[in-house]
Structure formats: C-alpha cells, structure tokens
Amino acid sequence: MPDNQEPSEDLPGFEVPVALFQDLEDLKAQVAALTAQVQRLTETDSGQDAAEDGDAAVGDQDGDEAAEEDEWQYPPFILLLDSPQYDDELRALIEWVEGVLVPGYLAEPSADARWCHLWFEHPVAVARLHACWLAWQELTDPATCGYTGPSVWHRDHLDPCLNQLRGSTGPFAGCTKGEHQIGHRLPGIVPSAWSQPDG
Template sequence: MTTPAVGPAADAVADLSALLGQLAGDPDATPPTAAPPSADPAGAEPVYRNVEAFVADYLAHVVERRLASGPDSGLNWCPRWWAHPEAISRLYALWRAWETLRVSDPQTGMSIWWRDHLDPHLNALTAEYGPFNRCNPNKHTEPRPLPVEPAPPDVLAQLPDADG
C-alpha cells in the first residue's frame, strides 16, 4: 500500500491529474500553473532532495503497474530497491534526467523522460532477468554479482588506454 503523495510529489500528481482531466474534456479541470523555466537550468533547485525521495514521493505514485504476486504475472518490484546496485544506478539516472528535463524542456521534457528514460530503465529493472527478478513487493532477495575472472595482462595491454 502506498502513502498519498505530499509536497512536490502531490503537486506533480495534481498537475498530471488536471492535465488528464483537460484532455478528457472535463470542464472543471483546472490547468496546472506553469512555473517559468529557470534561465539557468544548471542552477535550478531540484524538486527532490535525493533519489530516495524521488522514488518514494514521485515514482511510486505515478507508475501504475500490476505487481507480481505468487503465480500472478506482473511487474517484479523490490521494496528494498536501494539494496540492488543496478537499481540504485538506474534510479539515480532517472531522477537526474527527470530533474534536468523538467527545467531544460518544460514543454516536452516529461514526455521525453517517460519514453527515453523511464520506460527502458523500468523494463530493465523489472524484466524476467533484471535485478528484481527474484524479488516481489513482499520479499527482497540479496543481489548476486556476475562472476568475474581477472583479465590476463596481455589482453589489457592491447587496449588504447593501457598503462605502460
């Protein structure tokens, strides 16, 4: 069960709901107030203070998928997403892309974020062979690193950035 969004997440969810109402032709839907884009996107303050806030306060509220549960098919999601190195890296990248695109492209940035960032990363995280493949909303399974053997020095010496 998720907790209702608060703070910036509530505003983002409310804005999304208002836009959906407008698209559906609801005469009572009030358009969201658009904040003017910052003159310097690099200097804009992030909406979410870190990736954990982004996942808990935004992503968990806007992504609607059926979750895998027992024999039922659905999205493999891990409540301890932060315990999976690949998930941390991908979700951090999603957060930073979201923060950048909301400022740098206020007109189409969110569409680009969903299409080019969220969809591929979410598919990879929750895929049959993704990092959450042995987890479900009620269970976390510790990640297993890929097996690695040291590379022979003569192989590494062939690379353009080899030391020596």
Template sequence: MPDSIDPCDKEEMEPLRFPGRGVEGLEASVRQLIAESEQQARLLDSLSAAPDDSALPYASIAPGFAPGRPGPAAPEPRFILTLDGTAFEAELDALSDWVHDFLLPTYGAEVSTATPWCQQWAEHLEVVGWLHALWMAYQQHTDPEAGPSGPAVWHRDFLTHTMAAIRAPGGPLSACMTSLDRPSHRILPSPHGPAPTPGDEQLAASGVAA
C-alpha cells in the first residue's frame, strides 16, 4: 500500500488570486452598487409621494389646482327663475349673450303678426324662463357626451317648441313688436295682476318701492 501523501511534503500551495483589483476592489464595487441602489429607491419613493402644491409655481395663482390635474367640480346649473339678486343678474347677462349672439341670428324668424318679438324680452319673466330652459338644453345636447344625435334632439324636442310658444300670436310677446318698423313693448297682466319683471321680487323683499 503506497504511503499517504503528506501535504507538507509538497510545495506550499499558492493562495487564490482574483484578476483585476482583487478582493478590496470587489468589495468597493459592491459597496458602490448598494449605495446607488439605495439612492434609486429614495428617488422612486419621492416620485411616488403626493406633490406639495405649496412648492409649485402656480400654487399662488390657483390653490388646489395644477395643470394636468382635475380642478374643483363645476357647480350644478340652476334654472334662472330659482335665482335672485346678483346670481340672477349674472345668469341673465350670460343668457342675453347667447340669445343675441347665437339664437336670434341663427333661428330668429322674421317679425310679423304671426311671429311677434320684443327687443326688451328680458323684462318678460315668462320669456326669460323659456329661453333659459332652452339654453340649458342646448348646453346639454351639444356636449360631446350627448353623442352625434344630441343637436338633432335639441332641435326636435326643445328649439321648435320653445320658439313657437314664446312667439305665438297669443303668446307672451303678442302685445309687443309685430314689425321692425314699429317697436313696441308691453307686459300682459296675469290673472293675479300685472306680471312681475326681473328684479321686482328683490325690491319687494328689501321694502323699496318700484
């Protein structure tokens, strides 16, 4: 049986050597990678956190609102005859712009005894109610969410009926202008007495005589 080999009898084994910078270099590279990973993790945490609006340049212009972020919900539209005071006046101004800039130039038929009109229509409270309802329906049915048939529905269900009602020979404007050459304005009395004009109720509530 051959004698066992004694490691001491052989030449001393050379230590393992890593190419390049050796163990110290590898440890430094690992430490650098760990540091970079921690830095990236902190960056991701900061990006996922909610932004601080107070630090943004537009915060002083519109608090709580930022470009690209949804702002506060718009108030629900209200029928004009349920408003009063400055809210009524502001809504009437907006309605007048729509009537004079869009409705009359587009759908204002010729003034005649069959289709009377009044240049002071805003003083006829009934007409204000009709036209405001028509305007609200117009905004709803011309919205993209109403679909391609929305405007056709507005014409069929709202425009034709409204204009026929307020411009009928016996309608609320029948005592007003029947010819452009003869402007006229008169509010017909109701069964309860003279019809109120916009602002009368506010004056009555404040105790000021009209």
C-alpha cells in the first residue's frame, strides 16, 4: 500500500510488496502488446484465411463425396465386378466355400438337398454364396459381432441361402438329373473344387 493512504476497513490488514505491483504492471503491458499483435495478424490474414477456408470447404466436400462413394461401393456385389476384381473375389469365395462351407455344412447331396460341384459356374449360386460369405466375415469377427454373431449368421444368412440353393427349384435343380446345359452331374461325394473328381 502506498504510504500516504490509510488502510480501508474492507481490505485485510497486510502489506503487499512493491515488486509484486511492478510484476503485475509488466504482465498487463505484455498482455496488451500480445493482444495488439494478434489483432494486426488477424486483420492482415483475414482475406487470405477466408479464401483458404473456402478452398478447404470445397476440399472437404470433395473428400466427403469420395468417402460416400467408397462407402457406397462396399461391400461389392460380385456379379457387378469386372475382371480382375471378379476373379480375385471369386477365388477368395471358392476358398471359403470349399474350406468352410462344404466340409462343415454340406452333407451328401440328394433330391431334397442338391449341390453342384461346379457351383461357381452358376451365377445365382455365386451371388448368394458371396452374400453369405460377406455376412460370415462380419458376424464371426469379435470386434463387430458380439456373442450372438454366429447365431445370427446361421439363422439369417446360412439357412436361407442353403434352402434357396439346395431346394428343388434352386439353381442346382438341373444338375441332379444329369441334363444340365453345361454337363454337370451329381457327384458321389462332394469333391473339392481344387481337385479333379473321380470318375
């Protein structure tokens, strides 16, 4: 407190060192200088910032549209793909069907449960099995499916797919009679697509 002032009744009765007042005044001056500098910089760059913001907004829209296109294209509907994407997708599908589906879920073919060892030559079968495989990838991934994923896959994807494919009016109906237009026959056992069937 300056020496010529009497302490107020409202203020506590202690003395503040003069150096503290000087530090406070220095801080006020620095804040005022920084504020003035910020104002000068924002006034100078405001036109440039507006142009950059406009460019950034256009860039963001382009990025959003590209992201929407990517999202729209995934997952691929296999029958709409061209080579080599179709060939790559079909090769991966064959591995899954022959490695998981055939040994795990297909019993001996019969009149009530048809199967064609050349299923990949039937576009309807390829489309349905591909959709079932995409669902399997999602619903067996612990990060996306939770505990009920496998049950949902069996109920909502596998069972309806096999009912459609193996039914009497499904795409393999002609293969059981030996009269299919591309010479399919009913195999004695379900062979692998990677090896030649006996006979």
